[in-house]
Amino acid sequence: MSGVDLNDIKRRMDGAITAFKSDISSLRTGxxxxxxxxxxxxxxxxxxxxxxxxxxxxxxxxxxxxxxxxxxxxxxxxxxxxxxxxxxxxxxxxxxxxxxxLPELNEERRKSLVKLAHEYGEKAKVAARHVRRDGMDGLKKAEKDGSIGQDESRAQSEKVQKMTDDTISEVDRLLADKEKEIMQV
Missing domain, CATH: 3.30.1360.40 (Gyrase A; domain 2)
Known part of the structure; x- marks a missing residue:
């Protein structure tokens, strides 16, 4: 059984989350x-x-x-x-x-920080989608080469998609927490 290295895909998606956490940790709260x-x-x-x-x-x-x-x-x-x-x-x-x-955060500054957090979140989601695309391309190639069957390819595709969904959900959760933290007066 060949296909794609699911551990490598997981590691790369975790990397997108780690980079996102690092980005939002630099955003100032109170x-x-x-x-x-x-x-x-x-x-x-x-x-x-x-x-x-x-x-x-x-x-x-x-x-x-x-x-x-x-x-x-x-x-x-x-x-x-x-x-x-x-x-x-x-x-x-x-x-x-x-x-x-550190100046007090006014409403306008808080909103601009939230906007920046959303930009960081989008960057992390795009990174996760790139990893998914690489994984899916690898599976299509492996199926075309005959190194894995259609059923195995479909099963692995579903795993890759689930990892992507989980990663994007985690980014959304972290983003919501950060937004609440920034907007808290």
């Missing part, structure tokens, strides 16, 4: 979280690197982030990267450290 700065990249040493490769991010207070930059020459670049990151944050430079007060 509380400070070091993950907020995960999407920020800094122009450093001739290339763009994630912020966590040039600084430590801490949460000294519920509505404040602290960024300790390791290399003094990077302070300006980190400050600029955070300001330009579209997160609505304005760092206060304090030597080699940045203090970033």
């Amino acid at each position: 509380r400070a979280s070091a993950n907020i700065l995960d999407p920020v990249t800094v122009e450093a040493y001739g290339s763009r690197v994630p912020l966590n490769q040039v600084a430590n991010v801490t949460v000294p207070e519920p509505r404040m982030l602290g960024v300790s930059i390791w290399d003094k020459s990077m302070v300006g670049a980190v400050d600029r990267a955070i300001r330009e990151s579209n997160l609505g944050l304005n760092p206060i430079v304090d030597g080699q450290n940045l203090r970033i007060p």
